[in-house]
Amino acid sequence: MGFDTSFHPVDLALVEKRLLPYLAGHGHDDDLDDLITRAVEVRRNRFRAKAWALGVLDHPLCEELPFESRLHVWGRPFFIVGDGPERIAEDLRRYLAAAGGDVDVLAQEMLRRLDPALPGQVRPDEGGRLPGDGTLAEALATPLRMLRGAAVALRAGERTVRRPGDGREFDAAGLLTREVPYCVLEFAAALLPGWMSRGFTWPTRLCADAGIPAVGFTAPTALTGLLRAEFPALDWPAEPDTIVGNYMVGGLVPAPAVTAARAHLAGHRDTLACDPLDLRKIDEAMGVAEILGTAFCEATELYSGMEGNLN
Structure with a gap:
């Protein structure tokens, strides 16, 4: 079983408030439309920035x-050259705020x-296409x-929810108890992308293999907290504080603990036992989380180099 791992600054205020x-x-069906529009813009910026990074690979003197x-x-994430969390965080902010041709600049x-x-010698890779x-x-x-439909269905005493488009039915309780953490992180990362890796590289696994505590890491219950509180009768699984499979969120470090966990x-x-x-x-992602004042977490399969799903 292979792992596409990733390391994420996570805006828990966004998670908890929106x-x-x-x-x-709660609220209205269109309440996240502004964030969805924003996430589409970020996706386009990511794609264009990576096209330039891939273009460097084609340079004869790469x-x-x-x-x-x-x-x-x-x-x-994006295409960032330079060292130090402060500089990386600033470049990350600039890419997130970029519009139009600003990504090329x-x-x-x-x-x-x-x-x-290099400018004038490198062209962006045009091999990929976004929808x-x-x-x-x-x-x-x-x-x-x-x-959301699953939660609404459960409040109405219904057991299933239909998927828009094809009408396929799903167990509402099963969706909420199984899919929320990954779905929440996936969307949060669409707005604030993380770092890509590959293999058994997540911090809690590295600590366990080294026989040391994973200081600061907790289970990612913050990604499900409100739902657990409002649907206490559901069979919520225990959330591990590490990664134990594909397509999951592992350990999470709350924002106040990021500095100590990084140190x-x-x-x-x-x-x-990890490639330097x-x-x-990991250190860069935690350093950026520290600067941005966000939490940090580890995950698998949010990105995939093999599938061209880059950050």
């Missing part, structure tokens, strides 16, 4: 550049950081609407 109330059936594909393509800046001669905005929006919205991992980096580059990705 996403979970929506999934619990191997002579300070360019690491596992970091600059299949690692950091940012990518050109990243090329200059690699080598002042239209409507299709992207529907893909983002459907899981949320399904879970703990840094202090034991020589005992963690993957440890760097």
Whole structure:
């Protein structure tokens, strides 16, 4: 069983104030439309930035550049060149705020950081195609609407919910108790993307293998809290504080504990059986979470280099 792992700054305020109330059936069906529109914009910015990063791979002198594909393509979100959480966080903010051709301007800046001669020599990879905005929006919205529909159905005493489009029926209780954490993180990451990795690289696994505590990590109950409170009769599973399978959220570090958790991992980096580059990705993601004041969590299968689903 392979793992496409990822490391995420997570805006729990967004989760608790917007996403979970929506999934619990509160408010109106269109209450997340603004976030869905925003997530589509971020998806397009991600796609364009990665096209430039992939373009560097086609440069004949790529191997002579300070360019690491596992970091600059299949690692950091967007296309970010430069070190230190402060600089990375600032570039992340700039990509998130970019509109129109601003992503190309940012990518050109990243090329200059690699080598002042690169702009004009590197072109974005045009091999991939994104669906239209409507299709992207529907893909983002459907899981949320399904879970919201499940909550509404349960409140009405119904046992099943139908999927929009094909009308297929699903067990409402099963959807809520099984799908919420991953769905919530997937949407939160559509607005604030994380770092990509591959293999047994998630922090709680590394700590367990090294025989040290995973300081600061808790079960990701914050991603289901309101729903557990409002639907206490459902058979909610115990949420592990680590990853035990594909397509799941693992350990979560609340925002106040990120600094200590990051320092703990840094202090034991020589005992963690992991490629130094993957440890760097974890540290960068935690460092950015620290700067942004967000939580941090680990997950699997939110991204996939093999499938071209990049961050």
